[in-house]
Amino acid sequence: MFKNLLNLFLQSNCPICQRSTQGEICQYCTKQLQTCYLKNPNYLWQQPLPVFGWGSYGGALKRAIAVMKYENHPEIGRVLGNYLGEAWLLNTPALNKKPVIVPIPLHAKKLKDRGYNQAALIAEGFCQTTGLKLKLNGLARIKETKAQFSVSGSEREQNLADAFSIGQDFSRHHPDAPVLLVDDIYTTGATAKSAVYALHQSSIAVLGLAAVATTGAQ
Numbered sequence: 016m017f018k019n020l021l022n023l024f025l026q027s028n029c030p031i032c033q034r035s036t037q038g039e040i041c042q043y044c045t046k047q048l049q050t051c052y053l054k055n056p057n058y059l060w061q062q063p064l065p066v067f068g069w070g071s072y073g074g075a076l077k078r079a080i081a082v083m084k085y086e087n088h089p090e091i092g093r094v095l096g097n098y099l100g101e102a103w104l105l106n107t108p109a110l111n112k113k114p115v116i117v118p119i120p121l122h123a124k125k126l127k128d129r130g131y132n133q134a135a136l137i138a139e140g141f142c143q144t145t146g147l148k149l150k151l152n153g154l155a156r157i158k159e160t161k162a163q164f165s166v167s168g169s170e171r172e173q174n175l176a177d178a179f180s181i182g183q184d185f186s187r188h189h190p191d192a193p194v195l196l197v198d199d200i201y202t203t204g205a206t207a208k209s210a211v212y213a214l215h216q217s218s219i220a221v222l223g224l225a226a227v228a229t230t231g232a233q
Contacts, residue, residue, distance in 0.1 A: 030088040031079055039090045040079075047075035048098070053229070059201070060108040064208060065223030066201050067108060069099045072228035080133075080199055080228060089131045092199075095227045096140020099197075103145055103225060114195035114222045116142050117153035119210055120182070124159055137227055138197040152182040153194060154210055178206075179213035193220040201226035 028034065029041035036042070051070035059066035070076045083091035118134035126132055135151055142149040158178040196210055207224045214221050 030086070030091060031075070031082050039094050044075060044079070048079060050074070051076035051228075052098075052102070056102050056106045057108045059229060060223065064204050064211065065108065066204070066207075066229065067103065067106075067223060067225045068201060068229035069095070069102050069225075069227050070229075072200055072202075072230045076228050083136075084129070084133050084199070087130070089133070089136050092131075092133050092136025093140035093143070095199075096137035096142075096197075097144050098140075099137065099225055099227050100141040100144025103141070109195075109222055112222065113147060113192055115153070115190040115192045116147050116149045117184075117194050117196055118151065119196060119198040119206060120152075120154050120156040120179070122156040122159045134198045137199060141197055141225065147195075148192075150182075150184040150190070152184040153190075154185075154213060155180050155182040177209075179210050181213060181217045181219075185217065185219060189217065189219050193222040195222045196224040198224060198226050199228065201229045 027036060029036045029044055031040060031044045034041045034043060038045075040048070048070070051074055053068055053070055056067055056069060059068060072080075079091055079095065082088050083095070116138050118132060118138035120126075120134070121129070121132045138149055138151070141147070156178060157180045194214055196207055198206065201207065201224060204224075211221045
């Protein structure tokens, strides 16, 4: 009886579907998320910007990311980061390389409004799984930009021009290893390219980008 009461007390509602669950995400949503997993996470791992993607942006994964970002559920970020980390360990395109992990930062105003940076939470889960070194402040977002979904493809790069600078983690000491950027969604690559440009301006090597979701055909 005590065990049943304890289990009842420990249960909460799944942030995605509101079913009762003992974990951060219920078994149903976990299964739905796994259907979004890419069979070849390396399909975009090519120059000039190598991209490693965990899943296809749609269905349960699109819903989970929206709930994480807009419905105040940061715990989803670490779960998705764990998924991304597991995929990296199983399919890493960068053999014998141990990159430094840097999340794509939010502008200070947006960070204050949201209360957390979803890319940072994903990066934490990713590093928890992979054991790679995390530098949360490797980059800083110095320009307040419009949300990328609100501007057309041709305007996206202009929207993000000079949006980033080197953060306090790298201002004095540059990393010995190349940087692997981490973000929630990869679409046109405008955000990542702007971040890469800022790092290259300080002669910091970039291995690529790891994203929870990618758009387009695999």
